[in-house]
Amino acid sequence: MNDYFKHESAYVDDGASVGRGTKIWHFSHVQSGASIGENCSLGQNVNISNNVIIGNGVKIQNNVSVYEGVEVEDHAFLGPSVVFTNDLTPRAEYPKGHDNYLKTMIKKGATIGANATIVCGNTIGEYAMVGAGAVVTKDVKPFTLVVGNPAYEYAKVDEKGNIIKKF
Ligand SMILES: CC(C)(COP(=O)(O)OP(=O)(O)OC[C@H]1O[C@@H](n2cnc3c(N)ncnc32)[C@H](O)[C@@H]1OP(=O)(O)O)[C@@H](O)C(=O)NCCC(=O)NCCS
Secondary structure, eight states: OOSSEEOTTOEEOTTOEEOTTOEEOTTOEEOTTOEEOSSOEEOTTOEEOTTOEEOSSOEEOSSOEEOTTEEEOTTOEEOTTOEEOSOSSOOSSSOOOGGGOOOEEEOTTOEEOTTOEEOTTOEEOTTOEEOTTOEEOSOBOTTEEEETTTTEEEEEEOTTOOEEEEO
16 A cells, blocks of 8 residues: 555556655656655656656646656756756767766755756756746756746745845
C-alpha cells in the first residue's frame, strides 16, 4: 500500500521513490531512480526522468518534463509547460551520455513561470522567480525576478512572491 496518491493512468517505475502525501495525476510518469519528496503535486502529463531528485512540497503543473541533470529543491513551483534541457549542444548522431549532462538547480522556494525555458547548466536561486515565457541563459540570483528572452533582472521579490523593488 502506497502512502502517496497515483492516478490509475500514471506510471511509477520500479526503483523510483515517492514520499508520503504526494499526488501524481493523469498520464504522468516517474522513471527509475527518481526520488520525489513528501507532499508534492505532479499535474497532468508530467515526466520525471531517471535519477532526478525532487524535494518536499514541490508543485509541478501540467506538461513538464524534468530531465536527468535537473534537481528541484523543496517548495519550488514549476508552472505549466516549463521546459528543461540537459545538453547545450545536442546532436542526434553523437549523444554525450548522461555523465555529461549539465546540471540545472532549482533552489528552495523558486518559481518558474508558465512556458519558460531553462537552458541547462544554470541555477535558479532561492525564492527567485522566472516570468512566463522567459528563456533563462544565466544563473538567477536569489529573490530576483527575471523576464524576457534572454531573461534579464526585472525586480526583487520576497519569499511570498511580492514584487519589492523594480530595477
Ligand atoms: C513577470 C510577472 C511576475 C510580472 O508581474 P507584474 O510586475 O505584476 O507585471 P506587470 O503586469 O505590472 O507588467 C510590468 C511590465 O513587465 C512586462 N511583463 C510582464 N510579464 C512579463 C513576462 N512574463 N515577460 C516579459 N515581460 C513581462 C509587462 O508587459 C509590463 O511592461 P511595460 O511596463 O512595458 O508595460 C508576471 O507577468 C508573470 O509572468 N508571472 C508568471 C505567471 C505564471 O506563469 N504563473 C504560472 C502559474 S498559473
